[in-house]
Amino acid sequence: MEHIKTKNWTVNPSLLDREIIRQAAEIIKKGGLVAFPTETVYGLGANGLDSKAVASIYRAKGRPSDNPLILHVADTGMVKELSADLPQKALLLMKLFWPGPLTLVVPKAKHIPVEVTGGLDTVAVRMPDHPVALALIRASGVPIAAPSANQSGLPSPTTAEHVKADLQGRIDAILDGGPAGLGLESTVLDITSPVPVILRPGGVTYEQLKDVLSDIIIDPSVLGQKLPKDQVPRSPGMKYRHYAPTSPVILFEGEPQRVKATITERAGKLLDQGQKVGILVSEEHIQGYPTQAKILTMGSRTNPASAAAELFKRLREFDQLQVNVILAEGIETTGIGLAVMNRLRRASVEKLQC
Ligand code: TXA
Ligand code: MG
Numbered sequence: 001m002e003h004i005k006t007k008n009w010t011v012n013p014s015l016l017d018r019e020i021i022r023q024a025a026e027i028i029k030k031g032g033l034v035a036f037p038t039e040t041v042y043g044l045g046a047n048g049l050d051s052k053a054v055a056s057i058y059r060a061k062g063r064p065s066d067n068p069l070i071l072h073v074a075d076t077g078m079v080k081e082l083s084a085d086l087p088q089k090a091l092l093l094m095k096l097f098w099p100g101p102l103t104l105v106v107p108k109a110k111h112i113p114v115e116v117t118g119g120l121d122t123v124a125v126r127m128p129d130h131p132v133a134l135a136l137i138r139a140s141g142v143p144i145a146a147p148s149a150n151q152s153g154l155p156s157p158t159t160a161e162h163v164k165a166d167l168q169g170r171i172d173a174i175l176d177g178g179p180a181g182l183g184l185e186s187t188v189l190d191i192t193s194p195v196p197v198i199l200r201p202g203g204v205t206y207e208q209l210k211d212v213l214s215d216i217i218i219d220p221s222v223l224g225q226k227l228p229k230d231q232v233p234r235s236p237g238m239k240y241r242h243y244a245p246t247s248p249v250i251l252f253e254g255e256p257q258r259v260k261a262t263i264t265e266r267a268g269k270l271l272d273q274g275q276k277v278g279i280l281v282s283e284e285h286i287q288g289y290p291t292q293a294k295i296l297t298m299g300s301r302t303n304p305a306s307a308a309a310e311l312f313k314r315l316r317e318f319d320q321l322q323v324n325v326i327l328a329e330g331i332e333t334t335g336i337g338l339a340v341m342n343r344l345r346r347a348s349v350e351k352l353q354c
Pocket of ligand 1: 188
């Protein structure tokens with residue numbers, strides 16, 4: 001891929017520089033690529049109605065082209081032009097959760113390029129809750145197609161530095177608006193079937209959605225497979241991994257004290273073999289692990305939002321520390337903990353039930 005000179009712009013979300021937004025919007029209008037902050041993670045944006053521009057997103061990320069993209073809108077009016085037949089539920093959900101971390105999968109309108117939908121007859125739409133993202137969409141005057149702004153397969157970027165590390169020289173511009181707040185991607189909810197299905201858990205929780213839509217299903221792939229303690233763990237092929245750092249992640253779930261004991265034992269063995277070991281722990285467990293290991297904390301057990309905000313950042317830090325393996329503590333799957341555990345399970349090469 002040819003080298004592009006990437007512009008790096010800093011924008012203050014509470015005091016927008018209109019001139020920078022205007023220039024970034026010009027790039028989008030001309031078919032270029034701009035990374036921008038949202039309240040979940042950074043996105044890599046292109047004009048969602050321009051097939052060529054959308055195709056270049058896949059090239060920049062190294063993303064498989066059958067994985068469809070989300071169209072980002074600045075108001076609910078834009079959605080009506082993107083959906084052939086907007087379900088009643090959409091109106092209620094948009095009213096309650098937009099702007100915010102909820103992506104709705106709805107029937108697509110004819111004019112949406114096949115590059116956006118990956119050939120499906122549905123399209124994913126969301127209105128981000130971030131002043132920079134909203135200003136960019138408004139100034140561009142088009143829906144912005146945007147996946148997370150990372151190299152395909154790596155953890156999603158929660159800061160502009162992460163975007164730079166992955167995409168500098170491959171895209172036209174990066175808007176740095178400070179760290180993304182939530183740290184994990186939006187919830188993807190398919191409302192094209194009579195009973196809505198959560199395809200990806202995220203910022204809007206299952207419990208919040210269940211309160212509004214009494215009938216709702218979590219897609220079985222969301223939770224992955226759990227292994228009994230004595231069973232030999234399977235190592236799924238790389239193609240099933242996602243959100244993953246370069247170092248392999250081994251995930252330990254179950255009763256917290258048993259998790260800690262099992263990780264301690266495994267870490268000891270690996271350290272004896274001369275391995276460089278990383279351990280991802282909750283704040284409550286920072287004491288007592290082998291001190292030769294690289295220990296990073298991921299929020300508190302009683303506050304899964306703090307784990308969500310730190311997970312991707314920590315996984316990238318372990319790569320910088322060049323550990324050979326990351327042993328990670330699981331947390332409970334209530335609230336946003338479900339999204340945290342979905343990402344950790346998908347990132348891991350081995351999962352143990354303790
Ligand atoms: O928070 C987010 O959603 C971030 C920010 C940038 O908005 N974006 C993001 O995009 O995470 P991406 O491309 O990394 O993830 C989009 C997810 C993928 O899992 C994709 O398969 C799913 O949405 N998706 C998109 N269109 C779909 C469709 N028509 N039907 C089912 N799933 C769809
Ligand atoms: Mg992604």
